[in-house]
Amino acid sequence: MTQHPDPVVRITPGEVRGFWRGDSAAFLGIPFAQAPVGDLRFAAPVPPEPWDGVRDAVAYGATAKREKPGEKTLIPEPAVAGESTLNVNVFTPAPGRADADLPVLVYIHGGGFTEGSPASPWYDGAAFNRDGVVTVTISYRLGFDGFGHIAGAPSNRGVRDWLAALEWVQTNVAAFGGDPSRVTIAGQSAGGGAVLTLLGMPAAQGLFHAAWALSPALGDVPGERARTLAAKLANLAGVPATREGFASVDEATLTGLQERAGRPASTDRLAFVHALLEDGLTWGPMIDGDLITRPTIDSLHAGVGADIPLVVGATDDEFTMVTDGAKNLLRLIPASLALGRLNVDARARKAYLAANAAQRRKGTAAVLGRYVSDVVFRSVVARTAEARGGERTWVYRFSWTSPTIGWACHCLDVPFWFDCLDAEAVPALAGDDPSRALAAALHGAAAAFVRDADPGWPAWSAASGTTRVFGGDPSRPDVIADGYASVRALV
Template identity: 70%
Template structure:
């Protein structure tokens, strides 16, 4: 394996690089650069090229600039050709290998994130006989904002175009287009659920895994209002030509202003996020998305596909760590009333979370935010899918450096990349490899066979695989999300 691997695909030939027993092909365009006349347009197939194209470096990312220290290291790479894929495979050029395929969609609240993270390298999945693809998509207003005269949900259309590229080309990398599993975390997990409930996406994959999914489902009126506000801030008419006249970097800054909550009321901002959701993301457009994701799943769309869905135990509890001393003497019920106004529901919720209450008021408020944004979604989705094969899990191992089983902590365990850059900061000096073997092993089993090896929710409502729980606790809980049920009822 000394010669660089070369693979022929629909638009030309690409040259990758061997890394031991597997190869990486990076920055392959699945669509033309969304600039000039293609800015705010639906993705357009790439122009064919002559000769062999090097695919040795990650391609440009839709995320721009230095985002500072983030929980997942996700670098920004400059350039226009942001619609690209990265393929990691143990069998390049072996069309008869027919290996199962994982397609990974990164998170970042639909406004940030990068497929070039070292955590998303498919090396461990390649070791286990799985071809892995990470995809990019347009972010923020460019990807999801409402523009009269422009196609809606451009970021969603990018997901579809990338998955269509996989269908057309993955056999050349040793993958089986009939055995594609989509997976993603946070906004990427929300993308997975959006695709699972989308009629036009059903032929593109056979299974789905959603880690800590953040579903947007932006309503029509909110989408239009945000776009009009952004146009006003930019000083342009809210049309394709108007928005194209504003530099991308200016729109990126202004979109934060347009979506910002009123200052001076941090709990009010949190309540707004809980009640209204993320400002940018997949929107109800009457075309690709005609109803909410939950309604789509409840109607039976995607019911033929197995789904694994779960969260970490304390996704966002960490955000209150800096003020836990000041909140320590304040009653949890009193402050929670600012976020959860129904008294009976609040009392039931506090009664169901006695263990968390012992950790202090900040822990209760943080857990509520986690539950309202993430963990209630697991129960709602699993219940909505009825008899469809749905498997729930929790990631309960607390970070030794951050103190919580927090947002993003499960990702390096899922990818089995505990030695990757940035893992030590969130998982400590000696993250448990047995836990990585369990989490990654479940992912491998699911991608191969459609079964993660624990009971399905439909047969035992509430049944949940718990990764990294206390030693005395069972690995499978009879009702692993019981503490959020007062919020779902």
């Protein structure tokens, strides 16, 4: 067997050395910006300093996510210690071949804009490399450091990190065999929200050419709410709500306090859910009047990003597993009454329950779980597709039920999308024998879209409601006429 030498490529700041693993190479932890510490902690990202010689890129770089002992997440997303948290990972079958002109996938991790890591084994680009796609995963600042309002500091620093990473891709991806004119961005959950935010952001136009949003959770934090939260956080920290004040608080302390600042006051289970549904995410992209001037759906409706093809979809029961834990407590409460406690008005309740009759038969916990899933994720899919009108938009549902969780739950689609069913921790979410055919279908559609800007099923934009169902009832068609009819009462 021929032993390939470690691949070395030259990018703008200097040379980087990766490593081969089979027929593709990995380059890990390459900085796209300087470490956001000291004077740069609350600054816009600053390009990295050039280096001499060859820089090793053989281990994941530091992550904005910090270690939490005993923490278990649906997706294994390791925390890597260190300060230089703004980095990219590149997986490529053609390192150093600037003439390869392969399509490029840039993936943005999720985690509610406060957690998550690009170092997950699920995000390895091996399967996309196999299919002729260069894959890049990016990091960004999280929580208050990335998204909180700070007087005297640039707004939306995490969003600026996304932009800086995409600019890095435009400048450097050819060195890894990628074509900067064929970049698709994708992400799941908060990462899917990031995709839609970038799609509707004038400042991001030209940095990518197609987009795929998995289970998108939008931030769209109103400016006034962001300022109120910042004041609350400053009060908890005992510092002025200024750049200097927040900079005087160490990262670990501020991260702990940001959870308290965003916590609803009520401890009642339904009131707690209601507060989250009404207020949305605490930390995330803010409507700042600069980068983001209006809610994302409004921006898409106004035609921003209209020339960019989009695929958007969600799992059928994103968060039903959460309410499922309370099914014994909820079994005697009528679904209509429970929705009323969430301030769903009578007319909307009636329409919603009629449209979700099958779910209603599973009990009140199942209805509430579906409702939360619909408000946070699935209605965003339908609203996004409708907002784009006749522009190229494809919609899907992931309906395969996890044998371990019991629902088509949040994050379940990710290892199928990446075709990494043998990766660490997949059995905990997808069982010991997940469907290889389903992975081939979903990943195949993703690879086709990155290559050809068409995932292979009829577009919603050609006939409103058209939806591809992955992992549904095999006796029914894969493409249905109105796949999100059950959320229309919320749209």
